[in-house]
Amino acid sequence: MDPLVFEPLLKRIRWGGRRLGDALGKPIGDADDYAESWEIADHGDDQSIVARGPLAGWTLSRLVRERGQELLGRHARAGLEQFPLLVKFLDAQDRLSVQVHPNDIQAKRFDPSENGKTEAWVVLEAAPHSLIYAGLRPDVDADSLRAHLAAGTVVECLHAFHPQPGDCLFVPAGTVHALGEGIMIAEVQQSSDITFRMFDWDRLDREGNARPLHIEESLAVIDFTRGPVNPVRPEIIADEPGRRTERLAHSEYFELRRHTLGTTLAISRSNECSILLALSGTADLHWDGESLPLPRGQSVLIPAESPDVRIEPRGEVTLLEAFLP
Numbered sequence: 001m002d003p004l005v006f007e008p009l010l011k012r013i014r015w016g017g018r019r020l021g022d023a024l025g026k027p028i029g030d031a032d033d034y035a036e037s038w039e040i041a042d043h044g045d046d047q048s049i050v051a052r053g054p055l056a057g058w059t060l061s062r063l064v065r066e067r068g069q070e071l072l073g074r075h076a077r078a079g080l081e082q083f084p085l086l087v088k089f090l091d092a093q094d095r096l097s098v099q100v101h102p103n104d105i106q107a108k109r110f111d112p113s114e115n116g117k118t119e120a121w122v123v124l125e126a127a128p129h130s131l132i133y134a135g136l137r138p139d140v141d142a143d144s145l146r147a148h149l150a151a152g153t154v155v156e157c158l159h160a161f162h163p164q165p166g167d168c169l170f171v172p173a174g175t176v177h178a179l180g181e182g183i184m185i186a187e188v189q190q191s192s193d194i195t196f197r198m199f200d201w202d203r204l205d206r207e208g209n210a211r212p213l214h215i216e217e218s219l220a221v222i223d224f225t226r227g228p229v230n231p232v233r234p235e236i237i238a239d240e241p242g243r244r245t246e247r248l249a250h251s252e253y254f255e256l257r258r259h260t261l262g263t264t265l266a267i268s269r270s271n272e273c274s275i276l277l278a279l280s281g282t283a284d285l286h287w288d289g290e291s292l293p294l295p296r297g298q299s300v301l302i303p304a305e306s307p308d309v310r311i312e313p314r315g316e317v318t319l320l321e322a323f324l325p
Contacts, residue, residue, distance in 0.1 A: 124185060
């Protein structure tokens with residue numbers, strides 16, 4: 001099975017902007033609220049569709065069901081009907097709500113069709129004033145958080161920092177968080193879309209209505225032992241002329257690595273699939289006489305039974321690689 005490119009699924013949300021098109025080349029329209037580009041998605045009706053090659057038109061769900069062994073290799077199993085990861089780019093021109101996601105067990109209690117949501121972000125761009133809110137300040141417990149939510153002062157409970165391009169934040173389920181304005185990120189997460197909104201900055205829509213909040217659900221799933229969350233310290237795996245590889249995150253759901261390349265990188269399959277996202281620069285992906293350009297913002301899924309591939313950078317490039325542990 002050849003490397004797979006999918007049509008992006010574009011989401012318009014009130015906090016979005018235009019950088020998904022202007023900076024990452026996504027096919028946006030004239031509006032200024034393009035918030036998310038779902039690159040690799042198998043979540044209910046939100047289905048990535050193969051854009052080119054002999055499998056063009058296939059959904060990711062169909063690939064999992066009918067070609068699961070070729071796609072997933074050692075991670076394929078009988079009865080698996082969903083690709084386990086969801087990969088996105090986000091453009092936050094305004095702050096996202098203060099929110100939290102449940103873990104797997106909790107998610108099933110609220111929606112039997114859902115998974116928990118552990119995620120990781122890699123910052124692509126951030127304005128000097130931008131903030132990321134991640135985790136609770138020390139000594140914040142359920143009672144104090146509830147009181148601040150009632151008073152509209154929940155920001156006093158939140159740990160915050162100014163992100164820099166290249167920062168990676170690992171956000172396990174149960175972590176209170178909010179992405180601030182002026183930030184564009186790549187996100188890798190469990191295949192889930194369950195979110196409990198605690199605070200929405202007192203915003204109203206054009207009709208004067210506020211979005212629903214989920215206070216009790218949020219308090220039920222928050223991990224109050226986690227405390228402040230800061231960017232991870234990358235672990236260097238390889239550092240040699242023309243190539244630097246860092247491990248950014250590792251969990252039971254996914255591992256993230258960042259490759260900074262000035263020379264060719266060969267990737268051999270080891271009976272598992274991986275996902276590549278071009279974060280900066282441009283490269284070309286080659287396999288069996290075929291090639292695919294990887295400009296900034298391009299994603300590609302490399303199946304477990306893909307031919308070996310090599311990445312030829314045009315100048316220096318940065319790629320994010322995600323795979324199942």
